[in-house]
Amino acid sequence: MQTNMMAEMTWVEYLRRLQTEQQTVLLPVGALEQHGYHLPMGTDHFLPTAICKGVAERIPAIVAPPIAYGYKSQPRMGGGNHFPGTTSLDGGTLTLVVRDIIKELGRHGGKKLAVMNGHCENLFFAIEGIDLALRDLRFEGITDLKIVRFDYWDFTTPATLDKCFPDGFPGFALEHAAVLETSMGLHVFPDLVRIDSLVDDPAAVFPPYDVHPARTEWVPPSGVLSPAKGASAEKGKMLFDEYVDRISEALRKEFVETDK
Template sequence: MLRNLAEMAWPEVARAVEGGCTTVILPLGATEQHGPHLPLATDTLRAEALAKRLTERLPDALVAPPLPYGCSDEHTGFPGLLGLEKETLARVVLDLARRLRDWGATRLVLLSAHGGNREALALALELLAKELPELDVSMNDNFESIPEALIEIASKDGLSPTELGLHAGESETSEMLHLRPDLVRSGLGEPGFTGDMEAVVDRLRSDGLRAATENGVLGDPRRANAVRGARYLDAAVERFAGELEAGRA
């Protein structure tokens, strides 16, 4: 059975809903710089891949087309940025939720691969709770630190958390080498900021990414590889699926 809404015809959607597929996963990405070696669509491609993997754990789920625009003002100054205000993104999520509720969806899973979307999605949850209280809404919420599962995978290969990084570092580059190696610019991945990743987040909010890294990288992508990228993606989905099943998301 098709699970990707973008590829389905309306009768197929109707049959899927009648058959119990009433969960919709909405992948949220961004269009922003990811260093000199990764494409602007990195977060969108990762979000879509994570959503597809999540359907293996959620048999009643359909995957919506990804939203390619997020809240990315911290990347101001880097060419190519296309973004939204947090209120705009929250309203877009609300509008989409209204429509999917109308054709029978009862659960919405917001899966963001971009940390800058956090405040917008928190606002969206407030709006949804007020207007659509009957809709069960969940979201992933681990944007400002490197997940322990990824650190564990990396440490087995002798990689440090500062290499993994929070943006365009080893972890995201490895994931892209697995997903879209044709879009990774070989030889252009260089280390950027490699200090305390959690401490730098507040600086990014106030001063932007340029204040911390000239090349737009938080981490060191030089030892990235596709095999580890697949493991990172699987670990991220396993963690989020566990939270959903436990009702913590």
């Protein structure tokens, strides 16, 4: 059986591909977070995992099991942690989970790792986990692990955004459970998208600051920050293909061309 999924391999197959073939390991980092009435709560780890699978068919690479829990949802980018089902980690916990996984990959003999984030709030905790892991590995004498970290949506081109938003792009912060994620869902996991439950509420309007405890009344009751009207499987495929193409190209450049 040929598979790119680490969890489906035997340890012997994994060791051969990791050490002998020097394949890249892809680590999706997501969250379990509400995504409105129409998208599953696993959207933030379903999408990066699917993209990683696509990338692994190009490089090739090994896809590690995703980190399915993320840092606390924030009102201005994820609706907030007050929604039932949103199940979050403290920042320090996420940092240590990322650190420990990377240390294990380094111990296995991995030389190339890509950390793909699918949940905005994870950003700096993932970076801290990477930094701590590399520091600990250096202390253990392991200095040859190279890591590339990114948010997959940063690979969206302006031309694609123009096609997805003919009336203007509202910005990534308000794209929670909106056109981009809904379109991607319709392409990647169509059976889990409750398209009949889409709401057409106006986009959320936030001041340029946060208040603690969170002002939950600022967030639309559905948890969707911007209307998903206009989402389609066609747009989702366009986005997905662009991410796979451009991320594969970036990793090939970092892990192949720069090593020559």
